[in-house]
């Protein structure tokens with residue numbers, strides 16, 4: 001990554017190793033020793049940065065990474081230090097299939113086209129394709145219909161050593177929301193039937209895996225051989241409902257939140273300025289100074305994923321106090337009100353997400369203000385902001 005020297009950047013992301021270790025140990029205790037843990041690092045590791053996060057996670061004992069695309073898999077391959085497993089859950093363009101096979105990267109197969117191409121490529125290379133059969137259980141996005149399984153089994157039998165069925169899998173249609181309870185229960189049952197059918201047809205997947213964070217936390221029966229955990233190991237609850245369900249299901253609610261935010265996002269005051277009463281601040285007329293004010297500019301804008309919907313709504317921490325955004329968020333900067341903070345100067349630390357002097361801004365408060373999901377706020381943080389492990 002170019003320009004990782006944070007002195008040249010308007011903001012930076014800190015990744016807390018202690019927080020990650022603590023989340024991993026909570027999640028591993030939850031899922032038990034017999035279930036493997038896959039760290040989901042799609043979406044640039046949920047905005048944490050694949051190049052920084054993967055080596056950090058490996059240092060914390062993670063040996064299995066799941067990504068969406070071949071492109072992300074290549075990024076993980078380039079930075080992993082241990083021979084960690086890599087699994088692609090989504091897009092593998094045809095030209096990437098031989099690459100995945102050669103590098104021992106496993107990938108989802110959810111239609112006959114990909115299955116046939118994988119077999120063909122594996123034969124040519126002389127190396128097995130490691131595949132995960134995704135079956136349809138009610139999500140209706142990708143996955144083999146049950147009527148297709150006989151055909152799938154035949155192709156796999158004919159492929160001999162060219163194919164290793166690493167897994168059979170599915171994904172739930174919203175395990176983070178109790179409103180989907182019945183749909184999830186139906187999916188769990190359907191998955192069981194599909195796996196039985198595969199086995200009757202002579203296909204014996206090495207691992208069964210269905211659970212994302214929310215399912216792993218609130219539907220223990222979905223954990224099976226492997227969980228694919230994203231949002232929770234970064235320290236966020238998938239939704240506040242998941243969190244509530246978790247605490248309601250425990251006898252003791254005394255123990256605090258078991259998840260710790262791994263990421264903090266920090267910046268510095270770029271400049272300060274006085275504004276006379278009655279003057280408009282920034283573009284347009286969305287904010288008129290109600291009194292004589294002191295403002296500070298922060299060199300972060302919607303280009304950096306600080307949404308325009310935080311205009312006149314968001315806030316940051318300076319000296320542990322809330323400084324509200326005034327006016328509209330620009331492409332590269334926004335303005336905050338520091339009138340009541342004594343003598344704020346250029347160069348002072350600004351916390352966009354994280355803690356400062358006992359105060360905290362969580363990604364969820366951010367998400368609540370903008371109506372984005374935690375997930376969406378995180379992945380909007382661009383790649384070129386430096387990431388530091390602390």
Ligand SMILES: *Cc1c(COP(=O)(O)O)cnc(C)c1O
Nearest residue numbers: 040089171212213228229230231
């Ligand atoms: C993103 C994803 C996950 C992880 O979801 P979290 O809610 O972040 O834990 C698991 N499985 C699949 C197929 C996914 O796409």
